Amino acid sequence: MKKFKLKETSYSFDKKGMIIEGKRVDGIVKVYAKDLCRINENIMTKGEIMNCMTNGAYYNWNYYASRLEPLETIKITQLDYDMLKFLQKQGAKYICRDKGGLINLYEKEPYIMSDNCTWRAGGQCCYLNKFTKQLFNSSNGKIKNIMSLKMF
Structure with a gap:
């Protein structure tokens, strides 16, 4: 169960800013x-609670x-932050890990x-292994200068 804050109301009993705790499935x-x-019992009226429980x-x-x-x-480290900034410059706006451990990049x-188990999105998709091929020199495994890498 994940917690969210409501940005836009959907139902008559909703209030902007109320806490939503539920299971996320396919964008819902x-x-x-x-x-x-x-x-949300402290911010909902009795009538709103009755409507919700109808x-x-x-x-x-x-x-x-x-x-x-x-x-x-x-919470992420400075190195993680710097790598994500680099990935963002390459066009990746979202990063997630699937149950198999693969890291996926999406625009x-x-x-x-x-x-x-599986993440989906429209637009371009890339697995992080393409990025790591650029990041590590295949001959000796030393890290290249991140700023000199080509876009993938």
Whole structure:
């Protein structure tokens, strides 16, 4: 279960900024009505809670991930940050790791498929192994100067 902050309302009981906690599947976050009301009971009116629970406590409300802001932050090292900046200059805007351990680079926002293993996105896609072929010299394994690498 991941936590998000609501950027755009979708339902009559929604309030901008409310916390959404649910499972993300194919670009949609599925949230149980009971969890939605429990987490936001201090900002929802009784009427809004009743509207949310109309279909039952275990009813799944669907929210587009594009209307949500992730709350979990990721801490990275300076080296990771510098490498991501370089990748961004090469055209990669999104980076993710699949369950098999492969790192994928995308120019458009990716989403996890229903199998929870595979990432998909429109536009260009590249696996990080193309980048590492540029980064490491195949003859001696020493790292080249990152700034002198060609675009992939």
